[in-house]
Amino acid sequence: MTDVLDELHWRGLVAQSTDEAALRSALAEGPVTYYAGFDPTAQSLHVGHMVQLLNMRRLQLAGHRPLALVGGATGLIGDPRPTTERSMQSRDVVAGWVDRIRAQIEPFLDFGGPAAARMVNNLDWTGSMSAIDFLRDVGKHFRVGTMLGKDIVARRLRSDEGISYTEFSYQVLQGMDFRELYERHGCTLQLGGNDQWGNLLSGVELIRKTDGTAVHALTSPLITKADGTKMGKSEGGAVWLDPELTSPYAFYQFWLNTADADVVKYLKVFTFRSREEIETLEGEVAERPFAREAQRALAGDLTTLVHGQAATDAVIAASQALFGRGELRGLDAGTLGAAVSELPRTLAKAGDLVVDAFVGSGLVASKAAARRAIGEGGAYVNNTKVDSDDAALRTEDLLHGRYAVLRRGKRTLAVAVAE
Structure with a gap:
């Protein structure tokens, strides 16, 4: 148990601690009960949430007991954003999101054994609380001057929109969560991102004032790219854990496209690979960056963790098949659709000339160029070489009745989609 804090430091996962x-000392004496909170302000968690999920798992593997809090109450409000108020969702919508997020958290933790995880919902202790009880029993322990000094509140006060009393009170609710978990489950440690430091301290101070006990808060840094920009966004927006929002193929490709300058840091933060394994992969990045071994390890580990081994195998098979190193016809419709979703495309139907499909998709600039590619043996439909200028798309070429993968040379791809 004494090694877990050193491991978190080595992985770059410690920013501030009370x-x-x-x-x-507490971790060494262990086991410690700890928690991290996840608000249902969207229907899915995204890759940024994985930092705390994996930190929870690391502590559990060291013998400590996790509480995963999904905020059915705080999700009705939402923690303050840097610039504008959140749009409030209905109670029914938030309740549905609670269930979805609980299901996403469960694979990261072990709910059996001596360090069994427990799922909790702060609506259980706030739903029946009256406003008077909240103000008398909780609010009286918070000083407005201290609350105004919190970084996120100060920034919002300087903005044109300001901050509502509702979002201003969020830190009180989070502080109350820590106290409730301390009293109900003996929880003495809260984990969070460094942008949540002020909210974490609210709970620490509330427990000190009401129970006279010193408890702990530990934050990890916000993960950024080497260029200083925020990690976790693709060109299409956030990278979600829900496969309906971000397909396993797109999820795998997001990690596979990690820059060499970032991949070693991400291996430390997002995987359970050992120091020796990561140092070996770091050597690969330095000596053979073109092989992208570190990126493949990162993408494979995380896709398996979030979506399972079968999904990872399907994604890798699709990646290989697109470039002629596997059988496209063996891919299921969902995986194939995700794999071709970002390719240049043209509408087509059975009977259309391949030459026209190549031109329509932008693979070549003209019919003459398409015929030249065919004559040189560099034109393919579903990895089958096209050998005639008059070749047409056949019904069986439209995989799953919809897609025909077009390729010029070894690596230039497009897709014809049935009208």
């Missing part, structure tokens, strides 16, 4: 020496 009292690191005291926390180290």
Whole structure:
């Protein structure tokens, strides 16, 4: 149990701690019950949430007991954003999102054994609380001056929109969560991102004032790319854990496209690979960057963790098949559709000339160029070489009745989609 804090430091996952020496001692004496909270302000978690999910798992593997809080109450409000108020969702919508997010969290933790995880919902202790009870029993322990000094509140006060009393009170609700979990489950440690430091301290201070006990808060840094930009966005927006929002193929490709400058850091933060394995992959990045071994390890580990081994195998098979190293016809409709979703495309139907499909998709600039590619043996439909200028798309070429993958040379791809 004493090694987990050192491991978190080595992985770059420690930003601030209330009292690191005291926390180290508590972890050594263990087991410690700890929690991290996830608000249902959308129907899915995204890859940024994985930092805390994986930190929870690391502590559990070291013998400590996790509480995963899905905020059915705080999700009705939402923690303050840097610039504008959140749009409030209905109670029914938030309740549905709670269920979806609970299901996404479960694979990351072990709910059996001596360090069994527990799922909790803060609506259980706030739903029946009256406003008077909230103000008398909780609100009286918070000083407005201290609350105004919190970074996110100060920024919002400087903005044109300001901040509502509702979002201003969020830190009180989060502080109350920590106290409730301390009293109900003996929880003495809260994990969070560094942007949540002020909210974490609210709970620490509330427990100190009401129970006279020193508890702990530990934050991890916000993960950024080497260029300083925020990690977790693709060209299409956030990278979600829900396969309906971000397909396993797109999820795998997001990690596969990690820059060499970022991949070693991401291996430390997002995988359970050992120091020796990561150092070996770091050597691969330096000596053979073109092989992208580190990126493949990162993408494979995370896709398997989130979507399962079968989905990872299907994604890798699709990636290989697109470039002629596998059988496209063996891919299921969902995987194939995701694999071709970002390719240049043209509408087509059975009987259309392949030459026209190549021109329509932008693979070549003209029919003459298409015929030249065919004559040189560099034109393919579903990895089958086209050998005639008059070749037409056949019904069986439209995989799953919809897609025909077009390729010029070894790596230039497009797709013909049935009208």
